[in-house]
Amino acid sequence: MPDIRENLAAVRARLDEACEAAGRAPDEVEVLLATKTQPAARIAEAIAAGARLIGENRVQELAAKDAELSGLPCERHFIGHLQSNKVNQVLRYVSCVQSVDGVELADRLQRRLEALGQTLDVLVQVNTSGEASKSGVAPDDAVAVVKEVATRDRLRVRGLMTVGLQSPDDALVRASYRDLRVLRDRAADAVGAALPVLSMGMSGDLEAAVAEGATLVRIGSAVFGARPRTA
Numbered sequence: 001m002p003d004i005r006e007n008l009a010a011v012r013a014r015l016d017e018a019c020e021a022a023g024r025a026p027d028e029v030e031v032l033l034a035t036k037t038q039p040a041a042r043i044a045e046a047i048a049a050g051a052r053l054i055g056e057n058r059v060q061e062l063a064a065k066d067a068e069l070s071g072l073p074c075e076r077h078f079i080g081h082l083q084s085n086k087v088n089q090v091l092r093y094v095s096c097v098q099s100v101d102g103v104e105l106a107d108r109l110q111r112r113l114e115a116l117g118q119t120l121d122v123l124v125q126v127n128t129s130g131e132a133s134k135s136g137v138a139p140d141d142a143v144a145v146v147k148e149v150a151t152r153d154r155l156r157v158r159g160l161m162t163v164g165l166q167s168p169d170d171a172l173v174r175a176s177y178r179d180l181r182v183l184r185d186r187a188a189d190a191v192g193a194a195l196p197v198l199s200m201g202m203s204g205d206l207e208a209a210v211a212e213g214a215t216l217v218r219i220g221s222a223v224f225g226a227r228p229r230t231a
């Protein structure tokens, strides 16, 4: 069994080093644990070891682990593809949906939040790698989508998210993260507000993401160990 506390510390050390190399302050980058397929007890262990942000990809997993996690000092985000028929459910569990991939989903969230009298932090997910298997809006549409979503008064657009390119070529990976930062800067200009959050970088490439301005890295296997292949 991987030692979660030790692994968390190792990730934090990698982040601190990457921040130093990039001339950034270590407290500019937060860790969100990507906890898909992990049992609630393992997640609770990570929270006890200091993890504060948890990200789930499936509403079913949020629901299944809720009884064990809801009382713990953590905040949950949704980071997977959100089906429109799961909008009502997801809002019970999360403080942020990082995977808003179009105006239609934004509108569904907006309508439900209006009914509940609530607001929600959101990120717009951009498909910077262009791979058909990845969700997110096309880079060419990103600024327009952010502008539109920002007019929905129940949604607070905090920034952008990408899964990035999976490639052994570090320069290409960095380029996909740089693209997200450039789009964020343009979107912030377009809406006339800061969009402080750049959610990008995973276990294998957090250094590249930090070098390009990530403020939130989403880490799974570096903390919990390798997932079964089917996940």
Ligand SMILES: *Cc1c(COP(=O)(O)O)cnc(C)c1O
Binding pocket: 034, 036, 057, 079, 080, 163, 202, 203, 204, 218, 219, 220, 221, 222
């Ligand atoms: C699983 C997952 C991660 C973390 O991936 P690791 O390589 O295990 O660190 C990050 N983001 C999303 C959206 C994920 O689904």
